[in-house]
Amino acid sequence: MSIGPPEPPSADGAAEVVQEPTLESVKRRERWLIFSLGAIVATLALVGWLSIPSEATLLEQASGSESTKARIEAMNALVHRGYWAKRPPVELRVYVSQQPEEVRQFMHQMHYRLMSR
């Protein structure tokens, strides 16, 4: 079995008749694709921008959420935004000590530099 582009037609190529799309139809299809992809990009950008939580929301999620995963997500975002770096280390340690075991492990293992300040 061969791979790659098809072989040119044989010398008696009269039997090989290839129907190709016209330039207009290709351009029409391209415009449709550009519109569709542009709409997806715009929607993703808008949804992404609108869903950026504030620090207050993240703090609430980190301490009040019933889901451990949601708490970990919120703590990770707070760390990367520099929220805890701006505060005294003891405040972070107290905050983390009040978290469930998995969140504590997450902070001590994945953000050990911050925890060991």
Next chain:
Amino acid sequence: MTDFSEGPAVPRIATEPRPLRPLEPRRQLRWSDLILPLGIAAAIRLTLVLAFLGAGTAGDEAAYLFLGKGWARFGEYTGMWAPGFPWLISQIQGLFGDYTINALRFLQVGMSLWVGVHVALIAAMFGGRRAGIAGAWLFALYLPLASFTAMIYSETLFLSFFVPAAYHLIRFAREGRLAAPWWRVPVAGALLGLSALTRESTVLFVIPAMGWIAFALRGHPTEKRTGRLSLRLWAHGSGPLALGPAAIFGLSFFTTILPWTARNAVIFDRFVPVAITAGGNAYLGWNAGDFNFDLAGLGAETPGDLRAKIRGKAPEGWRPRKVDNPADAMRNNIEDGLQFAAANPMFFVRSRIVEFVDLVSPVSFIVRQFRVVDGFGEPLDAPVMRRLFALISILSVPLLALLALWGWATIRDAGPLRSFATMTVLCTSGVALLSGLTRFRVPMIPMLIVLAAVCLSGARERPTVARSTIASCVAVALCLAWIPSLGPTLLSLSAIW
């Protein structure tokens, strides 16, 4: 014939031969042609994987594993690097647990073969069956690239997205805007998006690639397939730029990376397209110091060394400003690095020459790995095997570069290949303006292999004066750049010896 200037288009029936490959007929590349070279490629890579099974990790390998395992354990990514490779590690960790590292190495063998198939396909597109086979053999035997399958670095995953993207783009340009299937460009854009999610610097490639598409697909559709004699150096037509395919490519790319950009907005509260590694590179590269991880521990920076002489006396460097958000730190570092360059233009130019020297150096990551990693298994535990391996790795770098350069100048009817390879090399070298690690040259290696393979297959012509001049100048620049690398290369070898 359909013309761009015509009004409503008339359906076109093409009855003439449509040579998608060089004008004289060649036999098609077959799957069976690839069995032997890619079998050898698999054997070499499996041998390397077996040798590395008990070896330790070095440099970024441990960090990749830490991030991937943490992601698997807590469901959250905590790193600053592009997420693709840590994500793959996290998935394998979920499946294989303690055997993650070894499973990843074996998986990388499969990825590497996938890359090899695409390298052969691109070569066959321009030089027929012989070029495809030559490409597969060169890919199999090029040890600096093969070695990445045994290391825990993102290069193999990156190439398994990047090379297929290149294949679809080049084939689209080769077939022409009318004849090519419509999905090639969006697929190429999505694949490049995935490679950017594996390696952040790929983001720099998107705008030049869009420009290349617009340029390579311009002109009359029928000209795309055969190339016009007067325009063989770069392109295939002289009509308006093909802005539609270029826009589709860019939008597909951004559609692929945007979900991660949105995630970054939540995490950093800033616009971060993929990752924030550029800040660290700016600190190391656009500064007074010069830390090359390839040469670390060699003592190659001693006074009197040619690299050091080219750099000259370094002015006072800068230290990163203290900020709490790492995304801000990255922007600050880039700003400070640019200010440093503006304040010390001559030192900056000299240090860029050294970065270029390091980028094209005959040493490579596998040679470095032999120095810094212990615990190799058979057959690399035997010193003679390791020395032989290192020696072949070092020699193959200049050999491939010169062969590819010869191919670039002499390949017949290679419009889209020549221009795409040129763009890839220029973009990759552009990253060296930031930092010149040999690991950063990986994106251009498959293109060099393709150029060399087509050249070896015999699909050559007498080069134009312009091409001869460019190729000669680049060859001289390469040979000059290898001179300052001679010291570190010999030191690397003696450390292995």
